[in-house]
Amino acid sequence: MDLGALQDSIRDMLTTECPRERVVRHAQHGNGIDRDLWSKAIALGWTMISIPEENGGLGLGTDALALLYEEAGRAAAPLPLLSCLLAVQSIVASASPAQRDSWLPRIAEGAIVAMDAPIGITSPGLSLSRTGGDIVLTGTVRDLLDGADAQLLLLTAADAEGRAYRIMLDVAADDLTIHRETLWDRGRSLSNITLDGLKLSADRAWLTTSEAEEALVDHAAIALAADSVGGQDALLDLTIEYLKTRQQFGRPIGSFQALKHRVADHRTRLEGARWLTRSAVAAVTAGLAHHATEASAAKAQAAADYIDLGRDAIQLHGGIGFTAEYPCHVFVKRAFLNEQLFGSRTFHLNRAAAPALCGAV
Amino acid sequence: MTSLINTPVSVADDLDAFRDALRHWLPGAIPANWRDRIRKGGEPAYLDVQREWYKALADAGLATAHWPSAWGGADLSLDAQIIFYSELARAGAPMALLYTVSLYHMPATMFAYGTPEQRDRYLEGVRNGGVVWCQGFSEPGAGSDLASLKTRAERRGDTYVVNGQKIWSSSGQHAEFCLLLARTDPTAKRKQEGISYFICDLRSPGVTVRPIAQPTAESEFNEIFFDDVEIPAENLIGEEGQGWQIAQTTLTTERGLLIFECVERLAQAYRKDADDGRDTWLRDPVARHQFVTFYPRIRAIQALVAQLLAELREDPHGGNVTATYVKLYWGPLLQDYVQFTTRAQGLEGQRFTEPQRCAGHNSGDAFSDFLWSYGWTIAGGSNEVMRNLVSERFLGLPKG
Numbered sequence: 001m002d003l004g005a006l007q008d009s010i011r012d013m014l015t016t017e018c019p020r021e022r023v024v025r026h027a028q029h030g031n032g033i034d035r036d037l038w039s040k041a042i043a044l045g046w047t048m049i050s051i052p053e054e055n056g057g058l059g060l061g062t063d064a065l066a067l068l069y070e071e072a073g074r075a076a077a078p079l080p081l082l083s084c085l086l087a088v089q090s091i092v093a094s095a096s097p098a099q100r101d102s103w104l105p106r107i108a109e110g111a112i113v114a115m116d117a118p119i120g121i122t123s124p125g126l127s128l129s130r131t132g133g134d135i136v137l138t139g140t141v142r143d144l145l146d147g148a149d150a151q152l153l154l155l156t157a158a159d160a161e162g163r164a165y166r167i168m169l170d171v172a173a174d175d176l177t178i179h180r181e182t183l184w185d186r187g188r189s190l191s192n193i194t195l196d197g198l199k200l201s202a203d204r205a206w207l208t209t210s211e212a213e214e215a216l217v218d219h220a221a222i223a224l225a226a227d228s229v230g231g232q233d234a235l236l237d238l239t240i241e242y243l244k245t246r247q248q249f250g251r252p253i254g255s256f257q258a259l260k261h262r263v264a265d266h267r268t269r270l271e272g273a274r275w276l277t278r279s280a281v282a283a284v285t286a287g288l289a290h291h292a293t294e295a296s297a298a299k300a301q302a303a304a305d306y307i308d309l310g311r312d313a314i315q316l317h318g319g320i321g322f323t324a325e326y327p328c329h330v331f332v333k334r335a336f337l338n339e340q341l342f343g344s345r346t347f348h349l350n351r352a353a354a355p356a357l358c359g360a361v
Numbered sequence: 362m363t364s365l366i367n368t369p370v371s372v373a374d375d376l377d378a379f380r381d382a383l384r385h386w387l388p389g390a391i392p393a394n395w396r397d398r399i400r401k402g403g404e405p406a407y408l409d410v411q412r413e414w415y416k417a418l419a420d421a422g423l424a425t426a427h428w429p430s431a432w433g434g435a436d437l438s439l440d441a442q443i444i445f446y447s448e449l450a451r452a453g454a455p456m457a458l459l460y461t462v463s464l465y466h467m468p469a470t471m472f473a474y475g476t477p478e479q480r481d482r483y484l485e486g487v488r489n490g491g492v493v494w495c496q497g498f499s500e501p502g503a504g505s506d507l508a509s510l511k512t513r514a515e516r517r518g519d520t521y522v523v524n525g526q527k528i529w530s531s532s533g534q535h536a537e538f539c540l541l542l543a544r545t546d547p548t549a550k551r552k553q554e555g556i557s558y559f560i561c562d563l564r565s566p567g568v569t570v571r572p573i574a575q576p577t578a579e580s581e582f583n584e585i586f587f588d589d590v591e592i593p594a595e596n597l598i599g600e601e602g603q604g605w606q607i608a609q610t611t612l613t614t615e616r617g618l619l620i621f622e623c624v625e626r627l628a629q630a631y632r633k634d635a636d637d638g639r640d641t642w643l644r645d646p647v648a649r650h651q652f653v654t655f656y657p658r659i660r661a662i663q664a665l666v667a668q669l670l671a672e673l674r675e676d677p678h679g680g681n682v683t684a685t686y687v688k689l690y691w692g693p694l695l696q697d698y699v700q701f702t703t704r705a706q707g708l709e710g711q712r713f714t715e716p717q718r719c720a721g722h723n724s725g726d727a728f729s730d731f732l733w734s735y736g737w738t739i740a741g742g743s744n745e746v747m748r749n750l751v752s753e754r755f756l757g758l759p760k761g
């Protein structure tokens with residue numbers, strides 16, 4: 001598969017179907033996923049990218065997904081890609097063949113799956129017990145990304161012996177009501193879910209391992225790093241374009257050195273974040289020993305760079321940057337949320353530096 | 362009538378008594394549940410709260426107590442003002458946001474350049490009538506380069522006829538009057554020389570005000586369009602062509618005095634954040650370290666503001682240089698602080714909060730506070746413009 005061609009096709013679709021006006025309108029009037037856009041992404045098979053070939057997908061790896069995330073970040077697209085593709089990975093890594101056959105086609109057809117944070121970032125919110133052939137779930141899952149837009153939930157649970165599971169819940173069939181918590185970033189939302197003795201058939205659960213969960217952390221870290229790189233690229237381009245066209249004192253404001261130097265610094269940091277993220281993608285794709293370090297380093301750094309650029313981008317635009325009709329704020333809100341999702345800055349910095357601190361480098 | 366004896370203003374010379382009187386007065390005077398009312402009721406509720414609060418302040422003689430006596434204020438001492446602002450913050454009072462221009466920009470301008478008639482009429486309108494003003498300086502093509510403004514005012518007999526457009530006017534949709542800069546002489550040699558300063562009644566025919574949506578889910582600033590709007594010649598402030606010079610006075614107030622209350626609110630918020638975070642996010646050693654580094658910066662801005670007030674007492678027209686430092690210290694400090702608290706709150710800080718509108722710049726809704734901090738880093742002379750001013754005017758570095 002030619003990844004360059006894949007990236008071009010994703011970018012073309014988002015340029016046409018998810019232009020700036022659409023994203024800005026969504027930020028003002030929408031909340032959560034842009035469903036029409038999601039239908040188009042499904043029609044193009046974006047959730048098939050990492051589904052194995054024997055399940056009808058393309059069977060591509062992290063390198064392909066990273067391109068998708070980068071493009072989605074560039075467009076600031078309100079899509080549940082991360083949630084759904086994490087779920088695919090969890091199913092492929094840990095579920096039984098029968099479970100794969102029942103859930104992967106639904107995801108391929110467009111069902112949105114919300115995932116709680118992998119074990120390692122938080123511990124399982126649900127406790128699992130058994131009666132007869134059924135499982136019983138109790139507990140609270142917090143901060144479930146895209147939960148209110150999801151048809152399926154893939155949650156973590158632990159049993160009395162401390163074994164960890166992933167459990168698939170079906171929002172409609174299991175009669176769940178999910179309340180939306182609105183975020184500043186209107187392209188995503190969070191939900192908290194409390195279960196009080198929900199009984200499900202045992203085939204909804206599969207055992208997960210710490211390796212599988214750690215791999216999900218890597219995946220989420222790379223996704224958010226790539227999204228941040230794409231977002232920075234777009235926001236920096238937008239800002240540079242503005243500096244070239246906006247005139248004050250009879251000249252383009254971009255001719256003031258104080259402003260030039262700042263975008264030069266942001267570009268430099270972006271190049272660092274871009275290549276660090278690619279290096280992390282390579283490490284994870286090839287299963288190199290330092291994959292966790294590299295993925296977390298990319299996430300922590302790219303998200304922080306994105307925030308710093310975002311802060312400056314509004315400033316460099318002046319008043320227009322502080323309007324809802326201009327896209328700056330959409331990127332800025334996305335940047336701040338990226339830093340907090342799937343592990344805080346502190347979590348990822350510590351994960352990144354752990355080998356160095358342990359003298360294992 | 363018993364309450365007359367201990368109104369805060371009447372005991373303002375005795376600081377302890379003043380504080381006690383404020384603590385006694387504030388709980389009954391602050392509009393009850395104002396935050397909830399505004400969060401649920403939006404713009405109309407915000408207006409109600411502002412009007413109620415302003416009336417309470419005005420009835421107690423406190424709305425304009427911060428005005429120097431030369432403006433007809435109570436001439437509160439510096440220490441009394443610090444107490445006043447910190448007690449407001451401590452009691453969770455709203456800021457009188459709707460009246461910002463009425464309470465600061467307009468009186469500063471009138472005091473320095475208004476005729477006695479203008480002063481009497483307009484200062485009184487604010488003092489007792491709660492008249493809302495806005496500032497119409499910026500234009501789409503004239504922001505940092507304010508002197509290039511294009512809005513035209515042509516003299517025809519006893520009136521000026523105004524055509525053009527202003528933008529970013531805070532509270533413009535609610536204001537009765539506008540402090541308006543317009544070009545009266547397009548042929549003047551320097552662009553600064555052709556500008557005049559007017560009082561414009563926004564209810565005049567030909568005025569259209571359009572609110573602009575902001576990233577905080579508010580629409581606090583506006584575009585104002587002028588289409589053959591007639592302004593009586595008596596509404597000119599100062600001389601024709603003196604507008605630029607007068608505008609500097611208005612801006613000095615914006616850069617200095619206006620920041621005083623905000624600084625006291627930040628100092629209060631810092632203590633509250635320390636209390637709130639002690640058992641949660643301040644346990645993180647990194648967050649704690651970052652948090653403590655703000656303490657000296659907050660003390661420094663308080664000291665700078667105190668210095669500015671001392672200079673203004675000596676010379677009500679002075680304080681230019683210090684006001685510039687105040688502005689350039691304050692904007693970035695506030696923005697750093699609210700960015701820090703946003704990030705320190707983790708995912709919690711990313712949850713959308715319905716606007717509280719007038720809770721100040723340290724409202725506790727950290728991300729909203731972060732967005733609003735641009736009001737201080739862009740408006741009234743951006744950080745970059747302030748840096749140019751410091752380096753070129755004060756430090757004598759060559760112009761770039």
Ligand SMILES: Cc1cc2nc3c(=O)[nH]c(=O)nc-3n(C[C@H](O)[C@H](O)[C@H](O)COP(=O)(O)OP(=O)(O)OC[C@H]3O[C@@H](n4cnc5c(N)ncnc54)[C@H](O)[C@@H]3O)c2cc1C
Nearest residue numbers: 315316318319498499504505529530531736740741743745
């Ligand atoms: C919240 C808010 C409230 C406001 N309220 C009012 C109001 O009530 N009334 C009113 O009249 N105006 C108001 N303003 C407008 C404000 O004063 C202008 O936004 C400000 O003067 C900047 O102008 P601009 O937006 O056109 O940006 P520009 O001047 O186009 O600036 C864009 C960028 O270029 C930089 N820049 C410009 N010139 C230079 C230079 N020479 N050297 C280096 N950098 C430079 C700026 O710092 C900025 O980063 C408000 C603005 C905001 C954000």
